[in-house]
Amino acid sequence: MSAPMITLRRCCQRSALLLVARRQWSSSSAAPASLLSRCLLFLAQRYYDVEMVLSWRSKLERDQLRKKNLYYGYTERFYGPDIATAFYILSLGGGFRFVGQTEWFRTNSRGKFNWDFLNHKDTPVEEVDMSNTIINYTGLSNLERQQHLRTLKLQGCPEVDDWFLAGLHRFQDSLEELDISHCPRITAGGLAALRNLRGLKRLNVSSLPRISNPGLVIILLEEMLPQCQITADGYDFALRQAGGESSVVETGR
Numbered sequence: 488m489s490a491p492m493i494t495l496r497r498c499c500q501r502s503a504l505l506l507v508a509r510r511q512w513s514s515s516s517a518a519p520a521s522l523l524s525r526c527l528l529f530l531a532q533r534y535y536d537v538e539m540v541l542s543w544r545s546k547l548e549r550d551q552l553r554k555k556n557l558y559y560g561y562t563e564r565f566y567g568p569d570i571a572t573a574f575y576i577l578s579l580g581g582g583f584r585f586v587g588q589t590e591w592f593r594t595n596s597r598g599k600f601n602w603d604f605l606n607h608k609d610t611p612v613e614e615v616d617m618s619n620t621i622i623n624y625t626g627l628s629n630l631e632r633q634q635h636l637r638t639l640k641l642q643g644c645p646e647v648d649d650w651f652l653a654g655l656h657r658f659q660d661s662l663e664e665l666d667i668s669h670c671p672r673i674t675a676g677g678l679a680a681l682r683n684l685r686g687l688k689r690l691n692v693s694s695l696p697r698i699s700n701p702g703l704v705i706i707l708l709e710e711m712l713p714q715c716q717i718t719a720d721g722y723d724f725a726l727r728q729a730g731g732e733s734s735v736v737e738t739g740r
Contacts (some may be wrong), residue, residue, distance in 0.1 A: 673698075
């Protein structure tokens with residue numbers, strides 16, 4: 488039982504009792520309880536029903552997230568791995584570009600997309616933009632067949648975490664550009680897994696809220712990926728400079 492729910496229940500009970508007591512002291516007539524007091528009493532009595540509804544809602548959201556990221560094996564059997572990947576990307580609201588093509592396929596503001604991508608069977612995907620989508624570690628299985636994937640943009644993805652970054656090793660021979668900026672669940676431990684991406688040329692790690700010492704993290708990334716251009720905006724390096732320098736000295740010892 489969560490603390491916020493317990494507090495809500497107690498507040499409802501106390502508020503209802505105070506309103507009823509005030510009504511009894513202010514008038515000797517048997518007037519019906521006010522709408523507010525009846526609502527508060529109802530919430531107090533139905534507390535467990537409310538908690539159950541919230542629990543079911545949370546479970547439903549998790550199930551929906553899992554289903555949307557499941558492997559698109561059915562599509563692959565009929566259309567091949569490239570079309571299955573393309574369909575998965577568009578289903579989540581992302582965009583992509585095929586190898587040798589200049590046109591990007593994306594969903595519009597209403598979630599609709601052009602089905603012309605079906606005409607590119609057996610054409611690998613080269614660039615993928617999944618920014619602000621709910622792609623997670625499970626969803627990586629829909630991209631792993633793309634051995635020509637050079638660009639992967641994941642800006643602002645709420646489900647991208649350290650496990651997700653560890654799974655990117657499957658693209659170590661092709662991936663050249665990676666954008667994981669504004670992802671709220673990524674930590675410094677997850678960034679260490681990027682050492683496997685030896686072919687990476689551009690990396691964006693801007694505004695990662697769970698990075699406590701950005702100065703030191705950037706130094707370590709530059710040592711792991713010396714050939715990579717790293718973008719790290721949205722940090723106050725001045726506040727971390729002294730701590731970062733002392734940490735580097737201690738590591739050198």
